Amino acid sequence: MSKMHDVIVVGAGPVGLLCALDLARRGVRVCVLELEPSTTIDLRAGTFHPPTLEMLAPLGVTDAMLEIGMKVPIWQSRDLEEGLIAEWDMSILKDDTPYPFRLHLEQHRLTPILLEMLSKHDNAELLFSHEFLSLTQNADHVSVLAKHQDQESHLLAHWVIGADGGKSAVRKSVGIEFDGYTWPERYSVVSTTHDFSHLGYADNAYVSDPDQWVAFFRMPDKGPPGLWRMTIPVGQSYTDEEILDPKYANSVFQRVLKTPPEVQYPIVHQSVYRVHQRVANQFRRERVLLAGDSAHVNNPLGGFGLNSGIHDAMNLTEKLSRVVLGGESSALLDLYERQRKTVNMEYVQEISIKNKHNLEEADPQVRHERFAQLRKINASEALSREYLLVSSMINSIKKANSIS
Numbered sequence: 001m002s003k004m005h006d007v008i009v010v011g012a013g014p015v016g017l018l019c020a021l022d023l024a025r026r027g028v029r030v031c032v033l034e035l036e037p038s039t040t041i042d043l044r045a046g047t048f049h050p051p052t053l054e055m056l057a058p059l060g061v062t063d064a065m066l067e068i069g070m071k072v073p074i075w076q077s078r079d080l081e082e083g084l085i086a087e088w089d090m091s092i093l094k095d096d097t098p099y100p101f102r103l104h105l106e107q108h109r110l111t112p113i114l115l116e117m118l119s120k121h122d123n124a125e126l127l128f129s130h131e132f133l134s135l136t137q138n139a140d141h142v143s144v145l146a147k148h149q150d151q152e153s154h155l156l157a158h159w160v161i162g163a164d165g166g167k168s169a170v171r172k173s174v175g176i177e178f179d180g181y182t183w184p185e186r187y188s189v190v191s192t193t194h195d196f197s198h199l200g201y202a203d204n205a206y207v208s209d210p211d212q213w214v215a216f217f218r219m220p221d222k223g224p225p226g227l228w229r230m231t232i233p234v235g236q237s238y239t240d241e242e243i244l245d246p247k248y249a250n251s252v253f254q255r256v257l258k259t260p261p262e263v264q265y266p267i268v269h270q271s272v273y274r275v276h277q278r279v280a281n282q283f284r285r286e287r288v289l290l291a292g293d294s295a296h297v298n299n300p301l302g303g304f305g306l307n308s309g310i311h312d313a314m315n316l317t318e319k320l321s322r323v324v325l326g327g328e329s330s331a332l333l334d335l336y337e338r339q340r341k342t343v344n345m346e347y348v349q350e351i352s353i354k355n356k357h358n359l360e361e362a363d364p365q366v367r368h369e370r371f372a373q374l375r376k377i378n379a380s381e382a383l384s385r386e387y388l389l390v391s392s393m394i395n396s397i398k399k400a401n402s403i404s
């Protein structure tokens with residue numbers, strides 16, 4: 001007879017590892033199943049907002065991130081034609097958060113931190129190369145069917161968290177719909193050693209343009225001076241192969257930075273991916289809970305995806321540990337769904353879509369009205385603070401906490 005875990009977490013991405021770490025440190029017996037033989041390394045999220053750093057601080061994760069990450073207190077709104085529109089100084093939030101900045105750190109540098117911390121807990125088990133296949137549940141527990149080296153076996157737990165990403169097999173196995181849509185364009189992410197700061201670029205800048213907007217981020221990489229990363233949308237007329245040709249990335253850099261073809265940008269990484277706006281119609285089905293990309297996906301404009309996944313994880317683990325260890329009613333887990341689903345619909349989806357529309361707006365009059373509005377907000381400390389409370393997700397957490 002298989003051992004009964006308190007919780008099985010499916011997926012050792014940042015959200016799954018964090019769920020496991022926070023549950024384990026609270027005393028819950030947890031087992032993580034991960035399809036891959038190790039944590040993955042690729043170009044994904046890399047911006048952490050103040051509430052995320054606040055939530056991770058009690059676990060010691062924030063201090064570890066600050067050691068290798070890059071503090072970005074200033075970010076810019078730019079336009080390809082008009083140049084700088086507004087420069088946002090997050091130190092205005094110094095009375096709202098102990099972390100009045102964005103922290104840039106590659107997602108694949110966060111997961112080893114979480115992994116190492118998790119390995120110190122005897123009540124946590126991590127099984128790599130274990131694929132979740134399906135589950136059945138009854139009033140008492142969940143039985144998970146997993147595959148390891150062509151061998152199938154059943155694992156038992158009282159609760160399962162699906163943190164297995166946008167294509168979540170857990171979500172599919174309990175028949176939860178993933179409502180929303182996929183954008184027609186793909187996004188390309190490119191990083192280079194070329195330094196843009198001498199061109200007046202802050203370490204994070206969003207450049208609007210009706211033909212092709214660009215989001216720039218300076219990332220810490222293995223240490224100073226770091227790498228510059230750009231994210232761009234690419235239309236359907238290009239194949240993935242064409243997008244991944246360094247010549248294409250160079251032509252975009254030359255166009256945006258207005259440099260002649262002789263200026264070449266050494267390309268370090270490139271990737272291309274599809275972007276969706278989708279939210280699961282339930283975050284809980286009886287003993288199965290969803291968190292992170294398995295529950296919601298969005299475009300990266302604003303850096304909300306991973307941050308909101310971490311906010312899910314910390315909200316869920318606090319409640320689930322009270323149910324598991326404190327014998328509290330599982331109705332508490334419906335509150336998790338109400339808080340996190342509402343905020344995702346009303347905040348993450350709405351604002352990430354608005355950010356995208358603003359950057360690609362083609363009507364010159366609408367564009368100029370938006371620039372005028374941004375300049376007006378930027379000129380006032382009170383309005384800037386309100387603007388930054390939204391963009392830094394502080395208001396989204398206040399909203400979630402206000403839902404009972």
Ligand SMILES: Cc1cc2nc3c(=O)[nH]c(=O)nc-3n(C[C@H](O)[C@H](O)[C@H](O)COP(=O)(O)OP(=O)(O)OC[C@H]3O[C@@H](n4cnc5c(N)ncnc54)[C@H](O)[C@@H]3O)c2cc1C
Pocket residue numbers: 010011012013014015016033034035036040043044045046047107130131132133163164165166168169189231273291292293294300303304305306309
């Ligand atoms: C290609 C790509 C590029 C992205 N780029 C950006 C970006 O530039 N900026 C940004 O803000 N956000 C970006 N995102 C979004 C961001 O990376 C996600 O929000 C974040 O990874 C969510 O973390 P997660 O732990 O929920 O899911 P994931 O990081 O996807 O982790 C899920 C884990 O579950 C595992 N898994 C999947 N299926 C199974 C199974 N059946 N059994 C066991 N394990 C399984 C996977 O191997 C993986 O380790 C990107 C996402 C993708 C997919």
